[in-house]
Amino acid sequence: MASNNGIPEKDFRFLKITVSEYFDARGLLVMLKVLFKDHVKESKLSGITKTIELLNALESSGAFSYQDLTLLHDAIKLTDEFSLETELKGKIPSFPLVDKQTPFTKFTAYRQKLLKFGHCLASNDVSKIDASCNTPLKNYTDSWAMIRDLEHKQVITPTKMADFIKELGRIDLKAAVSILNEGFTPECQKETEHSTNARPIYNLPESEYLQLLVNVSKRWQEFGKIHMLKVLLCDFNRIGITEIQKEDDVFNLFNLLRGSGKLSPSNIDVIAEAAFLCGVGPIEEIIKKKIPTYQYPASMDEVHKISKYRRNVIEFGFKVEETNLETILKLCGLSHIKETDKWRLILSLELNNKLTPKTKETFVKMLRENGMIAEVDALNTY
Structure with a gap:
């Protein structure tokens, strides 16, 4: 069975x-x-000679599956290969x-900047960096072969990026410097380091995945905090808030996540982060x-799966x-x-559009004018 983001x-x-x-x-x-x-x-990765081998490796790692095509969608956007989307839709109507x-x-800010960097380089630019x-x-045959080699030799890394950008400036590659500076921040470095040391890859069999959801939902139901969970799920705009409001069964709420493509056998991070934020320790x-x-x-x-705005809303719920x-x-x-x-x-x-990312500033102003300072501070925590 396909999810909303699967086939x-x-x-x-x-x-x-x-592909x-x-x-x-x-x-x-x-x-x-x-x-x-x-x-x-x-x-x-180094031994792969065909794209199909790479796709199979991504599938084996749990990063790519028929149930969740987010990785492919992000790749199409990042590489600007939208003609592939047209071709896939023509051949596979369910795509x-x-x-x-x-x-x-699916890609860190650091990785996104490396792709933009590779795209901006002309062959003469690659020759300059080589020298x-x-x-x-x-x-190097092209910019991608160069980036692969320089990453392997650790000339390009998050911690050495400042030195690399300085070197690009010395050889007058202004466009490349601009692209890498735009994305190179302490937050970007921190995000990349998290990705490099990411949670170990897994891909649960369907039966074990469903059993996990049953076990978690039962425990959550016993623990309570169901309405707090509903508030968290409003972070995902593919799930309608009216659907969230009418559900009082945790397993059914998880099904909404599954349908949105945010929960899969290879990615249960949303559940873990939601439980952490809600304080459901078991x-x-x-x-x-x-x-x-x-x-x-x-x-x-x-x-990382739940936005800063949503975390601010949760803080507001704790402090109001x-x-x-x-x-x-x-x-x-x-x-x-x-x-x-x-x-x-x-x-x-x-539900009434009084507290949303777009109306938050007005809402905060209203709270401040009425002396609700703790609530204001909560909504500006992150």
Whole structure:
């Protein structure tokens, strides 16, 4: 069965063949090796000679499956190969169209900048960098072969990027310097280091995956905090808030995540991060019984699937005074709603567009004018 971001399993093999033929015909395998370096071990990556081998390695690692094509969608956007999307849609009607507006989730900011860097270099630029970095010259065939080699020799790394950018400036490659400077920040370096030491790859069999969801949902149901979970799930715009509001069964809420492509046998991070944020401690034990190597979040710095805005909303839920709930509803023109549960209140505010990323500034101003300073600070935590 396909998810909203997947295809039927029977079409997946044909999709891999189509993608492989597309990139091989254009001689872009080395570019793909640069792109997917964070998803396939170098020892395996270096021996790959065809795109189909790379796709199979990504599938084996759990990063790519018929149920979740997000990696392919992000790759199409990042490489600007939208003609591949057209070809896939023509051959496989079930192939979901790429959403150009959604942010990248499978590639770090650092990796995205390396792709832009590779695309901006002319052959003369590659020759200049070769002369600057190598004695004797390597005579690279293209920018991708150069990036592969310089990453392997650790000339290009997050921690050495400042020195590399300085060298590009010395040889007057202004466009390349601009691209790499735009993405090279302490946050980018931190994100990349997290990716390099990412949670170990796994891909649960379907039966074990479903059993994990059953076990987690049962424990969560016993623990409570279901409305808090609903608030968290509003972070994913592919799930309608009305659908979230009407569900009171945790397993059914997880099914909404599965349908949106945010939860799969190879990616249960949203559940782990949600449990960490909600303080549902027993979930960690359940996950580690199924995936012993799983690295459960230990701090807020290790939460990456849930946006900063959503984390601010959760902080607001923790800090909002119960005595202020009625006042907030009145100020928002929602006095007809009688709500004493802070998380249900937040859901009502979101449903009525009173607290959203677009209206947050107005909402915060209203709180400040009414002396709710702790609530204001909570919404500006991250």
